[in-house]
Amino acid sequence: MDAARISHKGLSTLEQEVMLDQLPVRGTLPAWLTGTLVRNGPAQFEVGSQAYTHWFDGLGMLHKFTFRDGKVSYANKFLKSKAYQKARETGRISYTEFATDPCRTLFERVFTLFTPKFSDNAVVNITRIADRFVALTEVPIALEFDVETLETIGVFDYEDTIGGHTTTAHPHYDPVWRSAINFVTQFSPDRRYNVYRIPNGSAQRRLIASIPVSEPAYMHSFAITERYIILTECPFVADVDVRNVILGKPFISNLKWKPERGTRFTVIRKEDGAVRTFETEAFATFHHVNAFEHDGEIVIDLAAYPDASVYTYDFYLEQLRSTTQTIALPHLRRYRLCLHDGRVAAEALAAEPLELPCIDYGRYNGQPYQLVYGVNLHRARPQSFYNQLVKVAVQTGDTLRWYEEDCFPGEPVFVRAPTAAAEDDGVILSVVLDGKTNTSFLLVLDAATFTELARAEITHHIPFGFHGQFFGDMV
Numbered sequence: 474m475d476a477a478r479i480s481h482k483g484l485s486t487l488e489q490e491v492m493l494d495q496l497p498v499r500g501t502l503p504a505w506l507t508g509t510l511v512r513n514g515p516a517q518f519e520v521g522s523q524a525y526t527h528w529f530d531g532l533g534m535l536h537k538f539t540f541r542d543g544k545v546s547y548a549n550k551f552l553k554s555k556a557y558q559k560a561r562e563t564g565r566i567s568y569t570e571f572a573t574d575p576c577r578t579l580f581e582r583v584f585t586l587f588t589p590k591f592s593d594n595a596v597v598n599i600t601r602i603a604d605r606f607v608a609l610t611e612v613p614i615a616l617e618f619d620v621e622t623l624e625t626i627g628v629f630d631y632e633d634t635i636g637g638h639t640t641t642a643h644p645h646y647d648p649v650w651r652s653a654i655n656f657v658t659q660f661s662p663d664r665r666y667n668v669y670r671i672p673n674g675s676a677q678r679r680l681i682a683s684i685p686v687s688e689p690a691y692m693h694s695f696a697i698t699e700r701y702i703i704l705t706e707c708p709f710v711a712d713v714d715v716r717n718v719i720l721g722k723p724f725i726s727n728l729k730w731k732p733e734r735g736t737r738f739t740v741i742r743k744e745d746g747a748v749r750t751f752e753t754e755a756f757a758t759f760h761h762v763n764a765f766e767h768d769g770e771i772v773i774d775l776a777a778y779p780d781a782s783v784y785t786y787d788f789y790l791e792q793l794r795s796t797t798q799t800i801a802l803p804h805l806r807r808y809r810l811c812l813h814d815g816r817v818a819a820e821a822l823a824a825e826p827l828e829l830p831c832i833d834y835g836r837y838n839g840q841p842y843q844l845v846y847g848v849n850l851h852r853a854r855p856q857s858f859y860n861q862l863v864k865v866a867v868q869t870g871d872t873l874r875w876y877e878e879d880c881f882p883g884e885p886v887f888v889r890a891p892t893a894a895a896e897d898d899g900v901i902l903s904v905v906l907d908g909k910t911n912t913s914f915l916l917v918l919d920a921a922t923f924t925e926l927a928r929a930e931i932t933h934h935i936p937f938g939f940h941g942q943f944f945g946d947m948v
C-alpha cells in the first residue's frame with residue numbers, strides 16, 4: 474500500500490455523529506486523569522457536487538473525550554453554524570456569493586465580512602468566554618455550544634462595540650489580569666488592530682490599545698509575557714482598498730507577500746497600551762510557542778516558515794492529498810527583542826522541525842520554559858501528513874519521538890499531573906488516525922518518557938483537525 478495515500482482518510486468527510494459511553498481502552502489511564510478534551514476541525518469536505526479546496530474550510534465538527542475513573546467516553550457533533558445549515562438546506566456550499574466559485578479559503582472568508590453573509594464555520598479552536606464554551610475561527614464570531622450535548626447554541630454576543638473583521642482563534646489567558654486577551658483587525662472605516670481583554674465571567678471586551686496600521690498583516694496567533702503583548706506581523710499583508718473588496722474582488726488577491734517589508738513585532742505594554750515596533754527579516758508563521766521577559770529582552774519562540782507558500786499553497790487539500798508531496802514543516806526559532814536598543818536577534822532553537830506546538834500553558838505561558846511538544850514527519854519515512862509526535866527541549870535540542878507505522882497524530886495536548894513538580898510531569902493526549910484501519914484513537918503518552926500509557930479506540934475516523942483544549946474541572 475502506498476503509505477502517502479493513507480492519510481487521505483484524514484481529509485475525508487465523517488458523517489456519523491455518535492455518543493459512546495465507554496471506549497475500549499488498551500493500556501492503563503492514569504487514575505488522576507479527570508476532565509474533558511474538546512476539539513474541533515473540519516469534517517465535511519464536499520457539499521453536493523462542490524468541494525472545499527482548503528484544509529481550513531471544511532464544515533466544522535466538535536469532538537469530546539471525557540475521562541473519569543479510568544474510563545473514556547466520546548461524542549462528536551457537527552457545529553450547526555449558518556454555513557452548515559445553509560449547506561444542508563441547499564446542497565451547495567453555503568453562500569451564494571461563492572456558489573460559482575466554491576474555493577473558499579481562509580482569506581476569502583475575510584472577504585465575506587464585507588457582505589451581509591459571512592461564515593460562522595468556527596472550525597479552528599475551543600475556549601471559554603464568560604464561563605460559556607465557544608468554538609472559534611478567524612472572523613470574530615464565536616459559536617457557543619453545550620459541552621454536555623455538543624449542541625450548538627448560537628453566536629456568542631459580546632457586550633461591547635469593539636469593531637473588527639478578523640481575529641485569531643488563539644486567545645491568551647493572563648493570570649494576573651484574570652482575563653483572556655485577543656485582538657481584532659479592523660479594515661474599515663480605518664485600519665487598526667484593536668487589542669482587548671475579557672475578564673473572567675464577563676462578555677465585555679475592554680480595549681487595551683487601538684493601533685493604526687496601513688497594511689494589516691495576516692496573523693494566526695500572537696504572544697504574551699508578564700508585561701507585554703506581542704503581535705508578530707509577517708509581511709503577508711492586506712494593502713487592499715476596501716472599496717475593491719466591497720465590489721467583489723476576492724480578498725486573497727489583496728493579501729500580498731512583501732518580504733522587503735521584513736517582519737515586525739508590534740509590542741504593546743499591558744500597563745498603558747504603549748506601542749513599540751521591532752523589525753527583523755521576513756518569515757512566515759502560524760504558531761507562537763511561548764514568550765517571556767529575560768534580562769532586558771523579550772524572548773519570542775515560534776514555528777517559522779521561510780515564505781508565504783504556507784499561506785497560499787501548502788495547506789490546500791490538493792497538496793495535502795498529494796501522494797508525492799510531504800507536508801511543509803516549520804522550524805523553531807527564537808527572537809530576542811532588546812528593550813534597550815531596539816535590536817532584534819534570531820537563533821535556531823532545535824534541528825527538529827515542529828508544528829502545532831504545545832507547552833504546559835497554565836504553568837509556563839509567558840515564563841521561561843524548557844519543553845515543547847508538537848507534530849512533524851518521521852525523518853526516514855516522511856508522508857503527506859504529520860506522522861510523528863515529538864517532544865523537544867528548546868535549548869538543548871534533545872528530542873523524544875512517538876511514531877507508529879501509518880499513524881497520523883494530531884495536535885498534542887499536555888495535561889499536567891496534579892502533583893507535578895517537573896515540567897513534563899503529566900500526559901500528552903493526541904487524536905491519532907490509524908491508516909491501517911482507517912479508524913482513530915486517542916493516544917495517551919507519558920509526557921516525561923514519551924511512551925504510550927493507553928489508547929482509547931473509536932470505530933470511525935476523525936478527520937484531521939486543528940486545536941482543542943482540556944478542561945480539567947468539568948467532570
Ligand SMILES: [Fe+2]
Nearest residue numbers: 693759939940
Ligand atoms: Fe492554530
